[in-house]
Amino acid sequence: MAELHLGQLMAYRGDPLVEGPEAVLPIRHGALLIANGMIVDIGEAADLCAAHPGATLVDHGDHLLSPGFIDAHVHYPQTAIIASWGKRLIDWLNSYTFPEEMRFGDPAYAADVAGRYLDLALSNGTTTACSYCTIHPQSVDAIFQAAQARGMRMLAGKTCMDRNAPEGLRDTAQTAYDQSAALLARWHGVDRLSYVITPRFSPTSSREQLSALGALWAEHPDCLMQTHLSEQVDEIAWVKSLYPEARDYLDTYESHGLLGENALYGHAIHLTPRESARIAEVGAALIHCPTSNSFIGSGLFDWPARMAEGQRIGLATDTGGGSNFSMLRTMAAAYEVGQLTHQPLHPAQLWWLATQGSARALRIGDKVGALAPGMEADFIAVDLASTPVIAQRATRANDFWEALFPTIMMGDDRAIAGVWIGGKKRA
Template sequence: MDDFLLLGQTLAFTDNPLRCPWAACVRTERHGGLRVTGGIITALGPAEVLRAAHPALPVVDLGAALILPGFVDAHAHYPQTAMIASWGKRLIDWLDTYTFPEELRFADPDYAARSAARYFDLTLSHGTTTVCSYATVHPASVEAYFVEARRRGLRALAGKTCMDRNAPEGLRDTPQTAYDDSKRLLERWHGVDRLSYVITPRFSPTSSREQLAALGALYAEHPDCLMQTHISEQTDEIAWVAELFPEARDYLDTYEAAGLLGPTGLFGHAIHLTARERDRLAEVGAALVHCPTSNSFIGSGLFDMAGLASRCPVGLATDTGGGSSFSMLRTMAAAYEIAQLRGMALHPAQLLWLATAGSAEALRLGHRIGRLAVGMEADLVALDLASTPAIAQRAAEAEDLWEAVFPTIMMGDDRAVAGVWVAGAQVS
């Protein structure tokens, strides 16, 4: 259907509930819906108003299901799909033991293509319609990701992961090949259909000063592109950075000195930031990405949501395969638990914001995806708020929508996904 009504409960954000009282930032409709025309939301409101205004349109009535924007995963490693939930060690050991051996397999374009297809099958089954992913050092890994995303009509982002030291030989490039490969892939894919290229140094320990500078030059040449990397995930990682870059004021300075700190920067983890790093990130408007299941799984630490979300755009991410689930529901639950450990009780509205509009804004796509609003792309997920007996019996006692949806956030999985639409076309 190219023009239809989708009816159910709806939840639409008008502002960021992490920066204003949540009740003032969201509108809900118990019997609501939206009109989708040509893959775009063209009307939003009460179901009876939409039916009356468009009596000839076909109707998809989801009953009590909650219609949301499709989930947006702002930081993932699709090449780590096959090794997710590997027995945990500290970050550097985990990279050496699991990540790098798996990423070496992506030298085979056929393996990369199969992995990309499997990855999108998994993410879509959990209601995730946009992912920003790291690939591997192999250009074919980027090609496989974008070819598969384009085939499915997805809005998707990715970049070649660049490393020229402290990694196995088969995963290292050079400053020049990092620049050349990234530029070639950027020129081939950036802006094609719904795809975006992201300049991607893995993190400072695996890039020389020369490679970081080369990617900084590419970033300066293409200010419309995002730049993604990792920062301050673990304390021993920070100590390693200090040994490798003794001249740097702090971890962030290794990126800033190379021209990799800017308003379209996307910094994953950001757990153990110094006061200067917090100030600089906020000053330039860079975005941070919270990866709660990964942070707990690898024992990294507790993200400071209360202190950072008021200053910087913050997105939410699975960080698969360091993260232990492809589900943004499970990721929201982990974000709630980590915030509790820091003395902050995230409201369901705030959690849903992080998984939709918050991540979209972090990816500088808040004008296209992440909210139910006229003119936005119709990437949508519908949640069954009674998907299992345990969830159903708790939701039956709910006095409002928030009490009904919170059990699904905390206990839900792919069984809660009642439908997924990509640019208005139902895919699940």
């Protein structure tokens, strides 16, 4: 049975980071035709109502119908330690993160947090995420089973570490390869799930482990590979001391088979010219994690340089180094970083980053992240007057973008009026 959802919409005509905000077209009285879990048509409400008189009407009034948000870098196992005070990256990992990740050897605990994380994500309008797990294979099973039960498109992988991590949180080059290969065989391409090869970062992997995961990736080049790159200055100095032979941080990955177009590099704040040029040449993705970058004290993503290079960029919360589950809050933080680097991003660019930009970075831009015929029907209804302060600002707006921007800057889960996964209402 077809459903015709009426509301405000945005149609993506191109990449607004490259072509400018005009690449996103607001439709004030729009309609979305959904059938069999897919988007069948999108356009002006009057046109679609006339063309599909048999469809069930669902009128969302002035709410904005948007693709569900796509969070391109999260650590679901850090859900319970979000907002941990006072540490920078390496101390934060040792003080808060590693002790918490240790607990995921218990499948019941992993299942509990996986379900809690996905419910928090959905209540914030996030319908797809790309998550790190822990070294425990059961932490991967937990998130995939929880996503499967909710019908969600989800990407995740076992976080591999064989050094500079505590006893109980280390694998080896061989077990990292074997367990990742087994999880990939079990989950990759099942329902809406994708396995992501996941070395945590160079400091917690030996050369042998990076090479083993590089070999696994070469055997499965359609898989994504995610890791962290140049997040904090102290971390970069540590990488230099651990890998004196490397030209730079990126080279620790490149020389072990971990650079390619299906790579995702989280943070990527302090890049050298060689690193950024090489990443652009290869077409790998950079994942911007703005709340995390300020919360952990890492620095400012260089928006002007990265945009000038035409980098493929996704947006992410980096929960729980990031300080929020909300992609609205994350867009606001990205805007502030843009301001601090003299590249103020337009609301069209911010919203696109949180949907189609992240989807493209994750190589699923043809499936989710846009409202277009043939896409999977993961969408949300957003209330653009969700709190009194947002409502009073929005009434002063002169155009669509001015009406949207207060929700980007001040909105949270209260703005998410509904969430549909595969055309079915979930939250």
